[in-house]
Amino acid sequence: MLAEKYDVFLIDLDGVMYIGDELLPGSKEAIAELRKMGKQIYFLTNDPRYLRQEFCEKLLRLGVSAHREEFITAGWATACYLSQHDIRQVQVIGTRSLQAEIAGKGIQVVKQGECQAVVVGYCEHTALGEIQQAVRQIENGAQFIATNSDISFPGNKGRCLATGSIVQVIQAASGQRPVIIGKPYSTMFQLALHKAGNHTRMVMIGDSPAIDIAGAHRNGLDAVLVEREPHSYPVPADYRIPNARLNNLVDLFQFHSEYREWRYPGFPWPDTIEPGVTAVIFNEHGKVLLVKRVDNGLWGLPSGHVEMAETVTQAIVREIHEETGLCAAVEKLVGVYSEPATQVFSYPSGKRTHFITLCFLCSISGGRLRADNSEVSRVAFFDIDALPTKLLPMHPQWLNDALGKADLAQIR
Ligand SMILES: [Mg+2]
Incomplete structure (x- = not known):
């Protein structure tokens, strides 16, 4: 049975x-049974509206045994994050309980004036003016921190609006991405690992593939889905695929439960997939053109995104000109690269993009070499036998493909 596979739930x-306010069938009995087996239990919720004590009282009211220290809420995790990062003054969009959770860590919650961070949670009484003020604070340099990113959650009359909806309004108006504390991001899982003494036999049980299951896998944990409607994911590496599925928590004690291994596929789970272009350009001495990227400090071939309403050849000619000042012409397609192990990029903002990149062999038709200074700090031609060591890891392969004699493009 699944319950025997783990020590920490x-x-x-x-x-x-x-x-x-309605307990789901079997949940109370399952918690009692897990306690009887001596298992550690932590309740993880992205709901930022209440104190840990309030969630504890709710479970007790519903007849489930629980202790305050077993609750890891997005609100409490946010307060821990603020305190760890030495943030002393914040504007809070959220309930009195969220404000109290944050104030409980000795952090000053301000209504107006300067603050170091804006914390966005959820409160149904939030006024538009507070959201406007949050946008101004972020414009003036305050950090943008979201307790969680859930757009909505299930209620007994249907879906209820949640934090993510407010976060997206502020994100759209400020143009900034928030640091997100709740699942599927790591803060709450790291707090759980810390509390449980880094136990390895730990599992997350949740009803959201994108939040609970992907979150657990991102943090190297097994994940079990309580499934009310069937989900399917065609790609085996998908982080949302659970190790097991249950109808409700009592299924943990069934003798024949299906379990499948989920292994780290060698790349982080991307937020988006985008078309990209890259160029291999040789000068008259057979040296290759490389640029040094500002965002990661690595050398690489000139490259970039395909913009909307642009062909791939227009895109690479534009990127070469923007990054290096050179005018170029496309000679031939070298290869198409989509392997996620090398094509998923993480950016400092936290965004992760999976690129499908077309690599072209190009020739120089004019222009004058210079770095654009915003995306690239240096541009230079390199001997192919003396490439810089700090080079994007997949580019030597692409360069080899360009130097090869194959008539057809490589597909990797
Ligand atoms: Mg849920």
């Missing part, structure tokens, strides 16, 4: 223990 509240 991280259990989601909304949609696993209860929906609204």
Whole structure:
């Protein structure tokens, strides 16, 4: 049975223990059984509206045994994050309980005036003026921190609006991406690992593939899905695929449960997939043109995104000109590269993009070599036997493909 496979159980509240004020079938009995077996239990919720004590009282009211220290909420995790990062003054969009959770860590919650960070949670009484003020604070340099990114959650009359909806309004108006504390990001899982003494036999049980399952896998943990409607993911490396599926928590004690291994596929789970272009350009001495990227400090072939309403050849000619000042002409397609192990890029903002990149052999038709200074700090031609050591790892392969005699493009 699945219950025997693990020592520590991280259990989601909304949609696993209860929906609204109604306990879900079997959840109370399952918690009692896990306790009888001596298992550690932590309740993880992205709901930032209440104190840990309030969630604890709710479970006790519903007849489930629980202790305050077993709750890892997005609100409490946010307060821990602020305190760890020495953030002393914040504007809070959220309930009195969220404000109290943050103030409980000795952090000053300000209504107006300067602050180091804006914390966005959820409160149904939030006024548009507070959202406007948050945007101004972020414009003036305050950090943008979201308790969680859930757009909505299940209620007994249907979906209820949640934090992510407010976060997206502020993100759209400020043009900034927030640091997100709740699942599927790592803060709450790291707090759980810390509390449980870095136990290896730990599992997350949740009802959201994108939040609970992907979150657990991102943090190297097994994940079990409480599934009310069937989900399927065609790609085996998908982080949203659970190790096992349950109808409800009592299925943990069934003798024949299906379990499948989920292994780290060698790349982080991307947020988006985008078309990209790259160029191999040789000068008259057979040296290759490389640029040094500002964002990661690495050398690489000139490259970039395909913009909307642009062909791939227009895109590479534009990118070469923007990055290096040179005018170029496309000679031939060298290869198409989509392997996620090398084509998923993480940016400092936290965004992760999976690129499908077309690499072209190009020739120089004019222009004057210079670095653009915003995306690239240096541009230079290199002997192919003396490439810089700090080079994007997949580019030597692409360069080899360009130097090869094959008539057809490589597909990798
Ligand atoms: Mg849930």
